Amino acid sequence: MLKDLIEGFREFRRTNFKQQRGLFRTLAWAGQKPKAALITCCDSRVDPTLIFAAQPGDLFVIRNVANLVPPYKPNQDYHGTSAALEFAVRELGVQLLVVMGHSQCGGVAALPKDRSDQKSDFVDHWMSIAEPALTKLRAGMPEGAETDLPELERAVVRLSLDNLRSFPWIAEAEKEGKLSLCGMLFDVADAELHVLDNATGQFQPVSPPRPRFHAALTATTAAAVDGRHEDGTVHS
Numbered sequence: 001m002l003k004d005l006i007e008g009f010r011e012f013r014r015t016n017f018k019q020q021r022g023l024f025r026t027l028a029w030a031g032q033k034p035k036a037a038l039i040t041c042c043d044s045r046v047d048p049t050l051i052f053a054a055q056p057g058d059l060f061v062i063r064n065v066a067n068l069v070p071p072y073k074p075n076q077d078y079h080g081t082s083a084a085l086e087f088a089v090r091e092l093g094v095q096l097l098v099v100m101g102h103s104q105c106g107g108v109a110a111l112p113k114d115r116s117d118q119k120s121d122f123v124d125h126w127m128s129i130a131e132p133a134l135t136k137l138r139a140g141m142p143e144g145a146e147t148d149l150p151e152l153e154r155a156v157v158r159l160s161l162d163n164l165r166s167f168p169w170i171a172e173a174e175k176e177g178k179l180s181l182c183g184m185l186f187d188v189a190d191a192e193l194h195v196l197d198n199a200t201g202q203f204q205p206v207s208p209p210r211p212r213f214h215a216a217l218t219a220t221t222a223a224a225v226d227g228r229h230e231d232g233t234v235h236s
Contacts, residue, residue: 020056027057034060036096037088039081039160041067045188046102060088066107067099068129069160072167082167089170089179097164100184101157104149108156112147133159154203157183157196 017024037060038048048054048061062084069081088094101108107127111134115124133155137147161183165171173179183196185203194203 023056032057032060032092034058034088034092034094036060036098037062037085037092037094038098038100039064039067039069039085040098040100041065041102041105041107043102043105046100046186048100051186051191051193060084060092060094062088065123065126066105066130066156067101067160068107068126068156069099069163070129071163085164085167085170089167089173095178096180096182097170098182098184099157099160099164100186101153102186103153103188105153105156108153109149111152129163130156130159154185154196157185158201161196 034057036058039062040046040048042063042065048059052059062081064081069085070079072082073079074082085097089097107123108130111127111130118124134147134152137152137155141147161181164181165174170179170181174181183203185194185196186192187194192208193206195206196202197204
């Protein structure tokens with residue numbers, strides 16, 4: 001695997017870096033000025049820069065297990081996610097905070113299961129952040145019903161957004177219109193993106209792009225129509 005990483009780096013040097021050398025030098029000299037911060041899962045199947053076709057310097061990405069945001073709780077413990085959020089909002093001044101969950105999330109899938117026989121130094125305690133989402137979801141389910149995993153994945157995104165607003169400097173920036181919050185869910189199998197509608201509380205799919213041949217055909221048809229007289233004869 002190490003050999004694969006080294007070969008990948010060499011390929012990066014031959015292609016992306018060679019094509020974007022100026023961008024990398026500008027970022028090195030001028031520093032980063034991302035407009036958005038994205039909190040997402042550390043799952044290896046989810047690559048935000050690939051999903052959003054982002055360039056280096058575009059996104060400040062915060063990754064952890066199950067895209068969780070803990071409630072605001074400043075103390076002497078170590079707070080990796082909270083520290084990254086503070087840096088993004090208070091130091092970099094990002095204008096958009098996105099929480100993006102994904103389908104088949106292993107951390108979320110483990111949440112309703114009995115893990116008493118599992119050894120965990122950190123993961124189980126970390127996932128306890130999401131227990132309010134599970135409790136709320138189960139309250140609306142028939143007793144004994146199996147947990148709906150896709151709905152739980154969405155509930156976890158909503159919970160993380162609620163927890164973001166427990167940070168006073170995030171809530172203040174949002175209230176002043178300096179910062180926007182957004183929830184998303186990415187479907188790994190079909191590469192579909194759903195965005196949370198704050199008005200309805202529901203996730204709505206993003207329309208897929210038109211195929212390029214369709215766009216070209218539409219443009220050609222429009223040009224042909226524009227080139228005709230009302231009687232059907234063509235302009236010379």
